[in-house]
Amino acid sequence: MTNSEIREEVLDILESIAPDEDLSKLDDDKNFREQLELDSMDFLDIVMELRKRHRVQIPEDDYMNLASMNSTVTYLTPLMKDIQKV
Amino acid sequence: MYDTIIIGAGMSGLAAGIRLAYYDQRVCILERHTTIGGLNSFYRLRGRDYDVGLHALTNITPKGTKKGPLARLLRQLKMSWDELQIAPQLGSDIVFPGVRLRFDNDIDLLRSEVANEFPAERDNFDRLIAAIVEYDDLNESHQAISARAKVAEFIGDPLLLEMLFCPLMFYGSAREHDMDWGQFSIMFRSIFLEGLGRPQAGVRLILKQLVRKFRALGGELKLRTGVKEIVVENGQVRGVLLENGEFLEGRRVLSSAGWHETMRLCDDGEPVTTRSSGRLTFCETIATLDVEPSELGHVSTITFFNDSDQFHWTVPDEPCDVRSGVICSPNNFAYEESDGGKAVPGTMRITALANFDFWQGLDEKNYRLEKLRWYDRITDSAVRFVPDYRSRVLDTDMFTPNTIVRFTGHDGGAIYGAPEKQLDGRTHLPNLFVCGTDQGFVGIVGSILSGISMANQHCLKD
Numbered sequence: 001m002t003n004s005e006i007r008e009e010v011l012d013i014l015e016s017i018a019p020d021e022d023l024s025k026l027d028d029d030k031n032f033r034e035q036l037e038l039d040s041m042d043f044l045d046i047v048m049e050l051r052k053r054h055r056v057q058i059p060e061d062d063y064m065n066l067a068s069m070n071s072t073v074t075y076l077t078p079l080m081k082d083i084q085k086v
Numbered sequence: 087m088y089d090t091i092i093i094g095a096g097m098s099g100l101a102a103g104i105r106l107a108y109y110d111q112r113v114c115i116l117e118r119h120t121t122i123g124g125l126n127s128f129y130r131l132r133g134r135d136y137d138v139g140l141h142a143l144t145n146i147t148p149k150g151t152k153k154g155p156l157a158r159l160l161r162q163l164k165m166s167w168d169e170l171q172i173a174p175q176l177g178s179d180i181v182f183p184g185v186r187l188r189f190d191n192d193i194d195l196l197r198s199e200v201a202n203e204f205p206a207e208r209d210n211f212d213r214l215i216a217a218i219v220e221y222d223d224l225n226e227s228h229q230a231i232s233a234r235a236k237v238a239e240f241i242g243d244p245l246l247l248e249m250l251f252c253p254l255m256f257y258g259s260a261r262e263h264d265m266d267w268g269q270f271s272i273m274f275r276s277i278f279l280e281g282l283g284r285p286q287a288g289v290r291l292i293l294k295q296l297v298r299k300f301r302a303l304g305g306e307l308k309l310r311t312g313v314k315e316i317v318v319e320n321g322q323v324r325g326v327l328l329e330n331g332e333f334l335e336g337r338r339v340l341s342s343a344g345w346h347e348t349m350r351l352c353d354d355g356e357p358v359t360t361r362s363s364g365r366l367t368f369c370e371t372i373a374t375l376d377v378e379p380s381e382l383g384h385v386s387t388i389t390f391f392n393d394s395d396q397f398h399w400t401v402p403d404e405p406c407d408v409r410s411g412v413i414c415s416p417n418n419f420a421y422e423e424s425d426g427g428k429a430v431p432g433t434m435r436i437t438a439l440a441n442f443d444f445w446q447g448l449d450e451k452n453y454r455l456e457k458l459r460w461y462d463r464i465t466d467s468a469v470r471f472v473p474d475y476r477s478r479v480l481d482t483d484m485f486t487p488n489t490i491v492r493f494t495g496h497d498g499g500a501i502y503g504a505p506e507k508q509l510d511g512r513t514h515l516p517n518l519f520v521c522g523t524d525q526g527f528v529g530i531v532g533s534i535l536s537g538i539s540m541a542n543q544h545c546l547k548d
Contacts, residue, residue: 016164041158052110
């Protein structure tokens with residue numbers, strides 16, 4: 001997947017976790033927490049959805065990389081570069 | 087080989103099962119009883135449907151609310167607000183001699199009632215609310231603070247203080263005489279700041295939605311399947327031995343059987359810790375009427391009553407404590423025509439504290455007699471506070487602490503579990519965890535969240 005495909009995928013996951021949030025105004029530099037009503041349970045769901053959909057394993061110590069869209073995509077790029085977009 | 091074996095198909099076990107099955111685990115829920123629900127269940131008797139447990143759901147926030155326990159629960163289980171078909175309460179009250187405080191799902195009603203009945207406490211009550219809103223429920227140091235001492239820093243009138251504790255203790259204090267400040271704040275929010283509601287079809291609707299969801303995700307549910315032993319080898323749980331002799335292998339076990347009950351199931355000879363199981367248990371009378379309670383002039387959803395200025399929250403010496411109680415009419419919720427549920431027949435339910443040892447000690451014949459005797463005493467006490475409905479009764483039933491033991495298997499018929507919770511859900515074994523009333527919060531929303539959070543913390547991450 002390219003960076004923009006990974007971004008699309010993360011957006012899709014966010015939408016499934018928080019269907020009532022307006023994601024169109026998401027600022028990729030800012031923390032998710034500042035912009036969306038996400039708690040620690042929701043962050044776990046981002047990790048779990050990535051595992052469920054793409055078999056990407058993220059160790060607990062790395063969860064902090066999922067703070068904003070940019071940091072998430074940067075972190076996922078090496079892990080997801082060989083995954084085909086479906 | 088299961089990824090997770092869950093003991094108990096109550097609210098917490100089912101919720102945990104949904105989380106794990108959604109993330110593709112092989113998961114099995116084992117339920118000793120013939121039906122699901124545990125403490126919150128339902129049954130049919132002489133052609134009528136009854137609920138056990140649920141009076142109302144607490145924590146009811148309007149559709150679209152993003153924060154709070156209900157919103158979190160719906161998100162975690164991927165359920166929509168509409169699936170639970172919750173109708174808000176019409177309005178409830180707390181009645182002590184000479185004083186009635188009404189409240190509904192908008193805190194302003196209770197604020198104005200307090201201002202009218204206790205004018206000197208108006209600003210104090212607002213300051214108490216502000217402190218509760220600020221309370222951080224993740225800060226465990228608040229556990230140890232006495233709520234009575236803390237609330238007395240705000241509220242000067244002892245009668246108002248008793249009136250505020252009465253509903254919060256009835257709906258969720260495992261501790262006698264007092265609550266800890268944390269639990270008080272959580273209960274205050276869930277009842278007064280959020281609110282009460284109920285699906286027209288009762289608790290069966292919630293349970294059926296949970297089971298449907300669990301099964302659709304590939305989860306297995308086995309009824310009439312009691313666990314005889316949790317099998318331990320080399321300091322690890324290897325699986326469970328069922329009462330029918332079958333062995334189920336599992337990578338981990340999540341138990342809602344209760345702390346003590348779970349420890350006793352372990353076959354590793356580890357001594358059971360001496361913490362109290364909790365002693366607070368209830369009797370409840372249920373009357374089906376030939377009219378809606380509102381036609382008799384009873385429009386309150388829940389009435390918490392106490393017949394003196396002091397409220398006693400402890401195990402009674404008598405078989406039941408009829409000085410106080412909770413009167414619930416499931417008719418008095420704002421159901422909509424489109425809710426689709428059957429109309430609820432006129433119903434009055436009354437809950438009172440009970441003495442477990444008395445009820446357990448009876449033989450079959452005396453049990454029946456005492457049920458009849460205490461049905462009348464509880465009802466006679468309650469009609470001092472609500473319109474007398476005794477001449478309109480079509481049918482009655484009653485549950486006692488013995489019924490609670492039969493449905494839940496919990497020691498002492500303890501409704502709200504042990505006073506000391508195992509908040510992290512851990513045990514002496516690395517792959518055995520507890521959820522439900524002995525782990526965390528009580529009530530329907532609380533126990534569902536207990537199952538969700540224990541599944542998240544202990545069963546998903548590896």
